[in-house]
Amino acid sequence: MKLFRVIEPGFFTTVQDLGRYGFLRYGVPISGAMDDFSLQLANMLVENDLGAACLEVTMLGPEFEALHDAQIAVTGGDISLQIDGQVCEMWQTLMVRKGDVVSFGKVRTGCRAFVAVRGGINVPVVLGSRSTYVRGEIGGFLGRQLKAGDIAEGVDDVPLTSQCLSVPSDLVPDFSSEAAASVVLGPQLESFTKRGVETLLSNPYTVTIEADRMGYRLEGPVIEHSKHVDTISEAILPGSVQVPANGKPIVTMKDAQTTGGYPKIAVVISSDLHVLGQLKPNDKISFKKTTLSEAHRRLFDHNNKIRMMERKLLNRTPK
Numbered sequence: 001m002k003l004f005r006v007i008e009p010g011f012f013t014t015v016q017d018l019g020r021y022g023f024l025r026y027g028v029p030i031s032g033a034m035d036d037f038s039l040q041l042a043n044m045l046v047e048n049d050l051g052a053a054c055l056e057v058t059m060l061g062p063e064f065e066a067l068h069d070a071q072i073a074v075t076g077g078d079i080s081l082q083i084d085g086q087v088c089e090m091w092q093t094l095m096v097r098k099g100d101v102v103s104f105g106k107v108r109t110g111c112r113a114f115v116a117v118r119g120g121i122n123v124p125v126v127l128g129s130r131s132t133y134v135r136g137e138i139g140g141f142l143g144r145q146l147k148a149g150d151i152a153e154g155v156d157d158v159p160l161t162s163q164c165l166s167v168p169s170d171l172v173p174d175f176s177s178e179a180a181a182s183v184v185l186g187p188q189l190e191s192f193t194k195r196g197v198e199t200l201l202s203n204p205y206t207v208t209i210e211a212d213r214m215g216y217r218l219e220g221p222v223i224e225h226s227k228h229v230d231t232i233s234e235a236i237l238p239g240s241v242q243v244p245a246n247g248k249p250i251v252t253m254k255d256a257q258t259t260g261g262y263p264k265i266a267v268v269i270s271s272d273l274h275v276l277g278q279l280k281p282n283d284k285i286s287f288k289k290t291t292l293s294e295a296h297r298r299l300f301d302h303n304n305k306i307r308m309m310e311r312k313l314l315n316r317t318p319k
Contacts, residue, residue: 034277046074061104077110110175119158222247
């Protein structure tokens with residue numbers, strides 16, 4: 001079923017789901033939504049599986065023409081949304097009729113918005129995921145961002161619902177230009193002086209223009225190494241805080257390379273990574289130390305929050 005035709009693609013719009021797991025040993029990154037919390041809420045609002053493929057809109061949104069009646073939901077960073085010239089609210093189920101033009105402006109707060117369509121966006125599954133990994137040219141629309149003229153396909157014969165869902169205002173995230181991220185120190189902690197660790201934990205760092213889905217280069221006080229260490233390349237995961245020889249940290253994100261040799265001073269806990277996914281250049285990050293057991297508890301609470309919201313919105317027991 002043809003869902004929509006892309007009129008304008010926006011700055012950087014890709015198809016993402018919850019990621020591509022199990023292939024790191026083959027050099028294939030996880031990818032997936034930079035803010036997986038917002039993606040899951042968008043899918044809740046159109047009663048999809050929580051991991052269904054959505055559009056991830058970065059900074060400046062696309063414009064498309066509906067080729068079929070559909071229901072959509074838009075979550076994430078605050079973006080100006082219009083359907084056939086009418087301003088519409090985010091964080092709720094919205095009806096789109098065949099021929100309607102859906103347009104998005106600039107993201108006012110946050111960095112990324114997510115567009116879910118009832119039934120999901122039907123692009124080929126590559127290595128277990130529909131997520132786009134642009135550097136590897138896999139997933140999504142031929143492994144690339146959207147471009148004008150693309151036709152998005154949906155799942156055939158998905159009935160529309162009369163139910164209009166909305167996220168209560170007190171549960172809508174507040175996307176600030178300053179984020180605090182909890183980190184577990186290490187694994188190469190011996191590569192840094194005590195002062196270097198204190199520098200990381202006591203100063204805000206600014207996201208530079210060298211920031212994308214692969215990682216964020218940060219600007220701020222130099223982190224002191226204890227000595228020159230030739231670290232053997234090892235596995236890299238999203239959230240790793242690497243510090244090259246210049247002392248300026250790099251936080252890896254969802255398209256992170258699978259191996260790397262820069263020493264890692266810390267790792268951002270999983271439940272905070274989606275918050276960093278909403279940062280843009282010139283936003284600030286502060287790091288605070290936590291323990292592995294606290295990181296586990298926070299992840300448990302984060303997943304419970306998602307399940308609670310699914311029960312509250314859909315009035316059903318989640319799968």
